[in-house]
Amino acid sequence: MFLKVFYNIINLTSRRTLAMEVSTNKTIKEGPAVISLVAEKVFYNPVQEFNRDLSILVLNVFSKDYKAEKNAQAQKKAQNKSIDSTIEFAEKNEVEFTLLEALSATGLRSIRYAKEVADITKIVANDISMQAVQTMKVNFEQNQVSHMVEVSHDDACMLMYKHKHPSERFSAIDLDPYGCPSIFLDAAVQSVQDGGLLLVTATDMAVLAGNSPETCYSKYGAISLKTKCCHEMALRILLQCIEKHANRYSRYIVPLLSISADFYIRIFVKIYTGAIHCKKTTSKLAMVYQCVGCDNMTLQPLGGFKSNPTEKNPNQMKGFLPTGPVVGEHCVNCNQKHHLGGPIWTAPIHEPVFVSRVLAELSSERHCLGTRDRIEGVLSMVREELHDVPLYYSMDRLVGRVHLETMPMLLMRSAILNAGYKVSYSHASKMSIKTTAPAQFIWDIVRTWERTHPVKPARLEADPVARHILSRAVASPVELSCRADANPESRRCGALRFQYNPAPHWGPGARAILNIGEEKMSKALRNQNKNLKKKSQKRQHSEGENEVRKKITLEQQLTNDNGCN
Template sequence: SNLKTIKEGQAEICLTTEKVFYNPVQEFNRDLSIAVLTLFIEDYKAEKLARFEKKQKKLETVQDEESGGNPEPKITILEALSATGLRSIRYAKEIPYATNIIANDLSEQAVETIKHNIEHNQVSRIIETSHDDACMLMYKHKHPSKRFAAIDLDPYGCPSIFLDSAVQSIQDGGLLLVTATDMAVLAGNSPETCYCKYGAVSLKTKCCHEMALRIMLQCIEQHANRYSRYIVPILSISADFYIRVFVKIYSGAVHCKKTTSKLSMVYHCTGCDNLTLQPLGGLKPNPSEKNPNQMKAYLPAAPPIGEYCTNCNQRHHLGGPIWSAPIHDESFVSRVLTYVEENSQLFGTAKRIEGVLSMVREELNDVPLYYTIDKLFGRVHLQTMPMLIMRSAIINAGYKVSYSHASKMSVKTNAPPQLMWDIIRTW
């Protein structure tokens, strides 16, 4: 028969039919997810315990709705689109505290394959299967007592149809892991489709991979905000033909008021490729208010950006909105990196994870988007200057510079565009 066995990490899976999806290239995605989940769960347990102790001290009689007052929180991970079950089986075997996993798929053949693989790997005590539409299953877990600590969404193409249910069925402080593979849409090849699917217009620019991450993040934030919840991105990765974001979801209507200050429209100059961000809004504390949580809305201080670029007088294209706040949590990323370095024997793609996370850790987390050196010089028909010279020129002028993990040619900097052109002119 056409039975194939595949080993990845500590899992061994049998592909009983070719109709069930398996992609070996995503090993990096699965390895990275295991490392992130391991550290996330460590924190999550500690956070829950701290909250419980705080409540105990206050001698509160109100029970914690989510954990039923139990200081040892139940950790349930949902893999909503599981295919062969490989990811769930690896989570079960490789995450130290994976107490309970649900592997779901809509396809009957997939669920049969998952069941077979669970038996084969002897993890039936940890993994349950579910044969349901991912959205329906998540809606059934909306109640705070039934929510998941983590939800993994790894669909074909675009994940946005799963977000409404996902953001509602995650516990406070829980983790949402999302893959998107429809890079053509996200990277500017069809901005109108991107608007339909993600609620933002993509742009064809050299920094389209980071822009894709930021479109994805604003899309999750928008879904979460409808339920007075908001996201805190902990790691956002562009790799191969896909993007992967890891965000924590919290509840809090007051925090949702800060969303507009975390989003921006993007003005892209058709002449010099310059990108200018226009924040959607902002909030500042109201001095007459005693409660610091009471903020007052104000419009962006800068006037709206015009039709023409101030640098080269060419027309702007308008894209966005994008998430313009940080896309990683630096201290979390450092811990994941250390964990992978210390346990590199556990991960087939350890070297690659170390490389990517080292770059992520160096990224200027508060500077959205980037230039690419080849494109800058291409615009003025000059031969590209060595990256090292460009970077030292920026530093000498008193600005910060880094790479982005999303592009080898990237120049991420807080320097104004005028300085970039000055540097190019001196070359």
């Protein structure tokens, strides 16, 4: 009887909790879109509003370029036939811009694309979850975009494979999965039109940032390294992964914009077809030697191209294999050994002209974006980056490795500029130093700074690597005098370059759950003081058991009394 009463209490509590969860119905407003989360297990993450806002701007700029490019190609073909066909094409034909959101969840992104991207003709919103599909249908009707958005209930890869024929390909495909996107890339690179756009998000930053290099290799085909420039390396690992998938089908990528933000990376690349361009891929990839002592990064290209003129083609180029390795057994700076990572993408990860046009689109009055200031700050930094310099140094790592007092960033940048080298920040880190200066000169600056800010002898005695670095002579003259151009424009104008945590307990969220509101806490919040919670639950259970025992004892006493009477 005791167990029966106890289980009844537990089951009643569980049913009340379940009823409360099922009745949960959240309404969310983002930009001009208003959505309702009518299903229990549909994913939504408010922190990625920056991702969605940026994607809207990029698509507005890209769609104009795409239509202009397709019109130019069609008119050129028509001109080769006759002038009349050119006029007929201009009057009767219009280039369609179709977009696939392969993993739609609530449909919020598709709604915003339909309302805020001017040149979109049709959107296909797909999800494998029936709950998500039902939620999307309600939201599309509510936002009056059903005439533009087609709902699809299918596996994302299978849907893209069905559209790999050139006549059925999408103008743009948006992949925003939970975690790693690599399982969708093979289908995606085949399903994008020639000159189309592929938008890819990856949230498994622990894998890409070096915490699990063997997992990174199995997912992305590259070894990640644990280094201060891991966020840019994550971008370059994903780019090489997309290029690898594209090359299998005689296609190649042209990066337009690559962003590291919050807990994810976001990449925008154009896909083209051309077997001859695929041969140039090896010149865009490199292995990375990372010194285990000073963290210096040295690139070993997988291939290269050199001039090979002939009478018929004076501009002909010929591929070659570079010699290696580019480093010795020990690092020249600290006499330590190296780790080997990669391959990574070493060609530019942004197109400066395109970035400038996205910034111009941001100033348009028709866009009402919640993260406008942040987008302006990040894109301003991206435009200032040295686009032909892969990876970067980190100021805290440089001075911290030799136990020095922190050097002012503007002083370091001034010393590099005074020596005739280029320098910039990276949008991925506020302590970044992206420069054309060799590693030896960077350490010369650190050694020069140490002369006026000496390290405590006890620290050097306990650290042979720091002692070896600082004991070397300064090979190049270093001028530590500040200059005005060391302060970039984005910093002078006070742009929001680096965002603080956008929300408490923010992060990628849990897979396929409703991730808003206090009653739907994130994993980080749920795990806080979990041991104390367990103890409290045990205490409540024991108190509940005691109450049940008291009731049972009371009932038995009443029964005995009635029997006696």
